[in-house]
Amino acid sequence: MNEIVAMAVHDLERHDGAYQVKPATKTLAVTKTTQRVIDELYDLYNRRATKSHGKFTTAEGYPTEDQVRDYVEDPEPDFLRLTTRMMETLRNQAQARSASTGGHVLFAHFQREARDFLLVAIVSDKLSAALTSQSDMKDVSHLDLEGFRFAGRINLTAWAAKEERYISFLKGKGDVSEYFRQFLGCDSVVQDRVDTTNLVNALKEFVTETGMPEVEGNEFLARAKAICERASRNREEIEFEALANELMPKDPKPLKDHLAHTDRGLSDGFIPDRRALASLVRFRGSTKQWKVEFDRDAVSNRSVIYDANANTLTLTGLPEDLVSQLRAEGLGSA
Numbered sequence: 001m002n003e004i005v006a007m008a009v010h011d012l013e014r015h016d017g018a019y020q021v022k023p024a025t026k027t028l029a030v031t032k033t034t035q036r037v038i039d040e041l042y043d044l045y046n047r048r049a050t051k052s053h054g055k056f057t058t059a060e061g062y063p064t065e066d067q068v069r070d071y072v073e074d075p076e077p078d079f080l081r082l083t084t085r086m087m088e089t090l091r092n093q094a095q096a097r098s099a100s101t102g103g104h105v106l107f108a109h110f111q112r113e114a115r116d117f118l119l120v121a122i123v124s125d126k127l128s129a130a131l132t133s134q135s136d137m138k139d140v141s142h143l144d145l146e147g148f149r150f151a152g153r154i155n156l157t158a159w160a161a162k163e164e165r166y167i168s169f170l171k172g173k174g175d176v177s178e179y180f181r182q183f184l185g186c187d188s189v190v191q192d193r194v195d196t197t198n199l200v201n202a203l204k205e206f207v208t209e210t211g212m213p214e215v216e217g218n219e220f221l222a223r224a225k226a227i228c229e230r231a232s233r234n235r236e237e238i239e240f241e242a243l244a245n246e247l248m249p250k251d252p253k254p255l256k257d258h259l260a261h262t263d264r265g266l267s268d269g270f271i272p273d274r275r276a277l278a279s280l281v282r283f284r285g286s287t288k289q290w291k292v293e294f295d296r297d298a299v300s301n302r303s304v305i306y307d308a309n310a311n312t313l314t315l316t317g318l319p320e321d322l323v324s325q326l327r328a329e330g331l332g333s334a
Contacts, residue, residue, distance in 0.1 A: 005111060005116070007027060008024050008028060008080055014101055024084075048170055049259060053267045054187050054188030068156070079109060102122075116157050117154065153169070154167050169188075195270040196228070196270070232277075237271055239268050240256065240268040283295075303316055
């Protein structure tokens with residue numbers, strides 16, 4: 001459940017190549033309509049696969065973090081003042097790149113699962129038709145929520161806790177989305193090893209959460225590893241939408257939605273780290289006295305037997321060279 005704290009909508013207009021802000025004069029009341037809009041935007045944003053994640057940049061000339069800090073630390077937070085200041089930053093960044101036609105800029109401070117978020121999305125109007133009471137048709141204009149191209153979200157709780165990543169935004173391509181990243185003041189440095197590890201964990205979670213049979217799950221993870229290794233060899237960035245389409249060509253949507261969910265903090269557009277991919281198909285562990293490593297298939301074919309209750313691991317089909325070493329030491333004799 002998204003609990004709206006405050007919400008405002010300003011307009012960014014473009015006339016003859018120049019951008020102007022038409023500021024709101026008051027915040028929006030929390031109604032069933034505004035609640036529905038935020039809930040729908042939250043879900044739509046989460047399902048978008050092409051997102052990047054980062055944190056506020058420490059470089060000069062990016063005022064958004066200071067603006068957010070002023071709002072959060074104010075004993076009487078003024079959301080209209082915050083969003084009006086942020087609109088000036090957005091206008092300046094849009095003007096510098098001439099990369100947007102403008103639109104309605106929706107800001108929402110909401111709480112979800114004991115965490116505070118600030119959502120920003122640029123939406124446009126869409127023309128459609130409606131029947132009148134006289135059974136005639138007339139044009140009506142409504143917000144095109146599904147068609148938004150620019151959006152970002154700041155996890156205010158994670159930011160206050162100084163976590164490593166707390167900003168996400170839709171990537172897009174080239175300068176079209178770059179001005180929005182600059183507006184947020186987001187430093188989205190790609191961390192290939194970290195992003196690969198996060199992807200590996202998300203793929204394993206998908207296998208578990210969807211209840212895939214063991215053999216099918218192993219094959220799924222092996223295919224995922226092969227696709228990512230191919231991208232790594234060719235120095236190609238992995239894109240979640242393409243990955244889902246290749247892994248599950250008949251119905252890629254469940255996997256696409258799983259990877260896209262913003263709360264997972266996954267970024268696409270990175271080159272997979274081959275070392276971090278190993279755990280997709282392999283288990284490994286060690287103590288001071290021993291080290292073990294085996295493929296998932298070994299569990300499926302019972303070459304390796306794990307007893308969760310006894311917390312034991314039984315290895316079968318030992319290689320002859322290991323058996324010879326053990327026998328030469330007289331180990332295992334009755």
